[in-house]
Amino acid sequence: QVRLVESGGGLVQAGGSLRLSCAGSRMYFSSYSMEWHRQTPGKQRELVAAMTSGSNTNYADSVKGRFTISRDNAKNTVYLQMTSLKPEDTAVYYCHARYLFGTDAYWGQGTQVTVSS
Numbered sequence: 001q002v003r004l005v006e007s008g009g010g011l012v013q014a015g016g017s018l019r020l021s022c023a024g025s026r027m028y029f030s031s032y033s034m035e036w037h038r039q040t041p042g043k044q045r046e047l048v049a050a051m052t053s054g055s056n057t058n059y060a061d062s063v064k065g066r067f068t069i070s071r072d073n074a075k076n077t078v079y080l081q082m083t084s085l086k087p088e089d090t091a092v093y094y095c096h097a098r099y100l101f102g103t104d105a106y107w108g109q110g111t112q113v114t115v116s117s
Contacts, residue, residue: 002027009111020080022095034078038091
């Protein structure tokens with residue numbers, strides 16, 4: 001069974017930075033598009049950033065220019081570098097793996113990011 005484990009969340013002041021990591025196991029990592037989503041209470045989970053096996057990236061308008069997604073296929077890890085954080089970035093951030101050649105998809109357990117004003 002594929003396993004995704006996020007880390008790097010925490011409490012940071014507005015304007016600060018955090019880097020989230022998501023380590024995958026029991027998977028051929030480069031065959032997955034890797035994504036970061038976030039969710040706040042009472043709201044739907046939203047896509048924050050996505051990266052295919054190559055270098056194609058996609059960002060939510062709300063994070064463009066502030067967040068950067070990257071991946072290291074040799075380490076089975078995807079990252080989300082978050083800068084200029086705002087209180088509205090406060091959410092649980094989830095890693096999502098989407099198989100490029102089928103319908104399989106997997107979620108991590110989430111990591112809390114809290115941005116204080």
